[in-house]
Amino acid sequence: MNDTEAQLDSALVHHRAGRLAQAKALYEQILRTQPGQPDALHRLGLLACQTGQHEAGIALMERSLAARPDAVCCNDLGIVLSERGQVAQAIERYRRAIALRPDYPEAHNNLGNALKDTGELEAAAASYRKAIGLRPDFPQAYVNLSAVQRRQKAYLLAIGTAQRAVQLAPGLAEAHNNLGNAYHGLDDLAAAAASYRRALELDPVDSNTHHNLSLVLLKQGRYGEAQLHCRRAMAACTSNASMHVCLGDILRAQGDMDGAIDAYRAAHQLDPGGATLALPRLLFCAAGSARVTPQQFLDDARRYGRLMASRARPFVHDRQKRAARAAGRPLRVGFVSPDLRQHPVGIFLESVLAHIDRTRIEPIAYATHPAEDDVTARLKAHFSAWHSLVGLDTESAARRILGDGIDVLIDLAGHTAWSALPVFCWKPAPVQSTWIGFFATTGCEAIDYIIGDRYVLPASEEHHFVEKPWRLPDCYVCFTPPPYDVEVASLPMLSAGTVTFGYFGKLTKVTDDVIALWSQLLCSVERSRLFLKAPALDARDLQQAMAHRFAIHGIAPERLTLEGASPRDQYFAAYNRVDIALSPFPYSAGTTTAEALWMGVPVLCLAGDRFVAHICESMLHTAGLGDWIAASRQAYVEKAVAFTNDRARLAHLRKTLRARVLASSLGDAPRFARTLEAAFRAMWDRYLAADDSAQM
CATH class of the missing domain: 3.40.50.2000 (Glycogen Phosphorylase B;)
Structure with a gap:
């Protein structure tokens, strides 16, 4: 062994023992006499990254590779770049490592991780399978492959892969957590909870597992336990917005709406750019809270409206062409809702639609939730067409509505679950309104009107809304009696x-x-x-x-x-x-x-x-x-x-x-239907006349 090798070995001992100053001194001593020594350059680069000097460290590692291409060094550099969020560069280094050494399972596994981060799930899965093929007893590769399969919704495959990881490494908490995730994807809540609990036995402080278990317990209605695990997750990871959202969901289920509001607001503050996680939930809870003033609600709604609008490219409607297309035919009115079923929306819609004059109005449904029931079956008979927007991204859904030539588009959800409010920001119809699905402003400037009556929309409260109030002459809803007779008993x-x-x-x-x-x-x-x-x-x-x-x-x-x-x-x-x-x-x-x-x-x-x-x-x-x-x-x-x-x-x-x-x-459904028809026609006429200053 020569002096350089001895110095490198000594430096490595110090490095692995955490004595970084001593290791650094030895690496630098080697480089003073041999400026291009690749091992010293590489290890000093790793040490620099460990101490937060990432740019200098990456530069040293690149110099090492220039002096001597090496698969392990390429892989190490890829890891550093991945941790820095430089995923594209990391992928290039992992691929270079594999080119230098095709039978390198760690590099294939790491390449899979980077590809997963970019959303290339099939390519990531192929890399994990290659790693497993090279090393069949590689538990981490099985864990990672299972995670990708779960994201691909191949839950049965994910369970099998995760079970193999558990067999290979029964003491690996991450393997049990991942198995729980796979079971959760299949909605096997009992099995998911059992896997998460086993993972916590092995690693009692892992925040992700506590969070995952809290989500399952919430679905099981075990709210007290769910809150306990959610708070444990947050104690270990205070900056995770999703955990605050989870806590909000739990508190809301427990009836603590004000606590839920605080949790959702904290999530939004932690991740303003990901506000779609928290703001709709916050708005749903805040609308009925005495603690939140109408002005505060409006401010939050406008904030969400601006966020939705920033992600949309509104369609432009030619008024004259739209008028020509609508002439001589019924007005096409689209109803967008996740609740075309046994739900307040279905209850207040069914009898009215049954009496809509199809020579004046052509009602078209856009369902945003897959659930259907007997009410759905009856509602379908009252629409001229029924389309599902489930699974469509926002732009595709908006283009679908645009292609159908809808004249007036009605939101029936507001800030409730499975809402399609972001679709309205694309302005797929020239006239847009919100009605019966919510009970406050949407905050969406692309929605022209909120339909109500003189009681729910008094003139003194118009400033609560971004939409213009459209007041029906009587009550703004019409009740659909049950389809069976229930006798009224005596007092x-x-x-x-x-x-x-x-x-x-x-x-x-x-x-x-x-x-x-x-x-x-x-x-x-x-x-x-x-x-x-x-x-x-x-x-x-x-x-x-x-x-x-x-x-x-x-x-x-x-x-x-x-x-x-x-x-x-x-x-x-x-x-x-x-x-x-x-x-x-x-x-x-x-x-x-x-x-x-x-x-x-x-x-x-x-x-x-x-x-x-x-x-x-x-x-x-x-x-x-x-x-x-x-x-x-x-x-x-x-x-x-x-x-x-x-x-x-x-x-x-x-x-x-x-x-x-x-x-x-x-x-009186027939009477209400005539009133609603008149409102839709008047909205359309106002659009054609471009009389946006008038008030109802």
Whole structure:
């Protein structure tokens, strides 16, 4: 062994032991006498990268390769470049390493990683398979191949590959985590959770595994556990926006909307460019939050609108050509929604579409979610065409709508899940509006109108929206009765001897503030009861949590009836056990108000200061129940007491409310259809006249 080799060996010992100063001194000593010594150059370059001097380190490693091409050195340089985000350069170095040494499994595996980062999944998979072919007992290559197969949605293949990694390296936590990911992709939640738990036994602090397990537990409805693991993930990795989004989803499922808002806002602050992860969720929660002012909501909505617009290239419509194409034919109106099924959108759409005059309006559906049911089947019969946008990217979806020659395009989702708002930013139709799917501004400047009525869109609140208000003359929605007869029973308090208040909507609307007022109401009406019915109450822990929240205000558990989901006919029949329905605030009862009125049950609500708080008001005014709207919380309780003391009036309402609803625009579908047709035609006429300054 010569002096140089001895010095290199000594330097390497220091280097591996972490004694970097000593190693650096020896490398530099060698290079003073042999400036082109490739091993010293390469190792000094690696050391420089380890200490954060990446540019100098990469330059030294390049000099080493110029002096002596070497596969290992090329591979090492590729790793450094990958870590620096210079993926294209890393790929070139890995390929050079393979050219120098075709049987180099590590280089093939690393090339696969870099190709995966660029989205070249098939090429990445081929590199991993080559690595495995060269070394069949290479567990990391199996782990990586499984990850690619999962991204390709080849979940069964991914499971098999991940299982092989676990067999080869049962103590490798990453292998178990990856197997959990593959099971999760196949929606085998129990198997996924078991794999994640095994991974955490091997590596208890891995943030990715805690995060993955929290996502599965959320789907399983195990919210407490999900939150625990999500917070553990965040403790180890505070800057991961996706983890904050996950926490927001968990808190929202638990009914903590304000906590969810904080989590989504934190995610947006961490990753403003990836705001599509958090902003729509934040906006959904914020619209019904008393803590968020309408101006704050508008600011966030505008921010999301600008982000969507920055990713779109709006189509230009020639007004004269559009007018010529539309002349002499029905107006083509497209309805874009993920909820063309048993959902409030489906409920408020079905009966209206059944009475649309096809000589005036040609309705065309664009579904953004694959779920279908009996309501979907009935809705399909009322559209002239039905198209699925599922799986299409935003531009392709927009071009599909443009190609169909839609005149007026209606958003029926707003900031709810599976929304297609980004499509509207491409302006695929010359006239665009939002209606019934959401309850606040979209923030999308490309949407011309928001359809409502004088109750949900009072002139004093026009500044809450980027869209122009379009007010229908009566209620802005029309209820579709169930397709089976559910008889209205007599007033239950007459036989029960006590008053039963009820609320059958989302538990997320039942905030601590709402519970405080409802508890005050229960205390004011002796021996009264509260009947809450919601699918979430199938979970025993949520039942217990709800009972505890009322107990804080002195309401004993025996005064509550907490009931979960039931078949639709039994759901309607449950209203026969309710004397008076209660609307929460500020996120008021919408669909459940219409359902309660249909079943002869009047609804008590609190006057609000924004669209979402006015929905119940609109329906009550339309049904002639304006005196059931309380101007204050004190009035809310006083009205409840007064109404329960007037049994004769309640009994009369019980018998007459359904007929009253049917005689109003809330239940008269043919009348509402004519109103909606007129609105669409007027929007189109305004577009042709370019009269954008007029107000409805």
